[in-house]
Amino acid sequence: NAGVTQTPKFRVLKTGQSMTLLCAQDMNHEYMYWYRQDPGMGLRLIHYSVGEGTTAKGEVPDGYNVSRLKKQNFLLGLESAAPSQTSVYFCASSYNGPPSTQYFGPGTRLTVL
């Protein structure tokens, strides 16, 4: 039982490049979330999903896209990376929506040069 896993753990991109972050959970959770953590800003919700095939915008969705084709996976895409997207990205999942406990992955540290 791995919980929530994220791939990759680290990545360096050049401005304008694209990439996809993968989140996988093996707890059969309906809800999945993508957050970014920046110094002094806490965790900010980018996008979330309330079930397979659904996505919704969070607090800071601009510049990101997501897909939830399978219940266990939630993908976060950056089509044209910008330095402002340098951050640590966390994926989380929960059985129900808040206030159900969210279980977080270990994070992906992304640097955009």
Added chain:
Amino acid sequence: DQQVKQNSPSLSVQEGRISILNCDYTNSMFDYFLWYKKYPAEGPTFLISISSIKDKNEDGRFTVFLNKSAKHLSLHIVPSQPGDSAVYFCAASAAGGTSYGKLTFGQGTILTVHP
């Protein structure tokens, strides 16, 4: 518009003493509050929560107090241990309104417990 605020970026406490972490919120629709703990290079983990119908919830060394009239909550750790050194995030959720279905996090407070 920071709806959940943790105004103390850091807190340093001696082992065995009490640690008090504070959190303020502005959205009156928030009805459930959670504390998460984060170690370096790991994701946050759930610590303790409280519903707005209560003013106190206790779990071992951890107690969360909620003052709805002041829109303020606090996390007490007694006694503090060096293993408690981490970043603590306060979070809130609402049963309705624009915050429905989401957790709103504070900026975090770095707690350091000295042996």
